[in-house]
Amino acid sequence: MVNSFILxxxxxxxxxxxxxxxxxxxxxxxxxxEVTAEILELANSRQITLIQLREEFRKFQDKLDKVNKLRHRLNDKTKQNKLSVLLCVKINFSLKEIADQYWDFLLNKDGKQVFKIMTFDFISVYKKLILEAGNEPDQDEEFYIILESLKYLIQSLIQASLRVNALSEAEINALELGDITPQESETMLISLASTQKWDQVYKNLA
Structure with a gap:
């Protein structure tokens, strides 16, 4: 199950x-x-200049670099068969930001396919966690924190997939996700995940 969190x-x-x-x-x-035409359309739709668009590209690259670093750190943890709740939450929220803020950079065929695959993959992880947690996922704090962060990510991936026409409303409805409205704020989940991290450190020192 730990490997399921590796992007x-x-x-x-x-x-x-x-x-x-x-x-x-x-x-x-x-x-x-053709791509130049896409770029001009991007700038126009965002109502920004090409210079500002270049800055947005830089920010997108920074977010990709951040996700990549987090992914490598999580990969190191999984090799030890460990799961870092904080890393999972940070990756989920970083990917959420990409889906929310840069979906229109990925209107090409490969971009659409990635959104579709990511949506299905993270929904699969979400459902597996639900099964592992049983009927009372809120009784296991680690499961609860990760599930809540996944709700945010899945909502954003679904919206991005719909925007780029990677998935249809019918395909989304067929997934039968039920209510995936997060019960905690992003700030609270980061705080809870950070507490989990330090609790583990204290246990190791004990």
Whole structure:
């Protein structure tokens, strides 16, 4: 189950490749190029200048770098068969930010496919956790914290998938997710996950 939380490198690579294409076309714009037209449409839809769009590309890259670092740290933990709740929560919220803020950077075929796969994969993780936690997931604090953060991520991935036409409303409804409204704020979940981390440190020192 621990390995289920590892985001595949292929996903990050597709994001980075797409960003690289957009940046190259922005730096060497060709009015006849299809991607250049996409870039102009991006700037227009966001109501920003091309200079501001370049800054948005940089921010997107920073978020990808952050996710990648967190992913590597979590991967190291899983090799020891350990699960860091705080790392899971941070990854979930970082991916949520990408889905919320940069979905329109990923309107190409590969981007749409990534959103679709990520949506299905994280829903699968969510359902597995529900099964493992039994009928009272709130009785296990680790499960509860991760499940709540997954609710935020899944909601954002679903919205992004709908926006880029990676999934239809019918496909979403067929998943039968039920109510996935988070009961805790993002700030509270980070706080709870941080407390979990230090509780484990104190146990190891005892």
């Amino acid at each position: 595949p490198q292929e996903t990050i690579s597709i994001f980075q490749e797409r960003l690289g294409i957009l940046e190259r076309c922005l730096n060497d714009a060709n009015p006849q190029d």
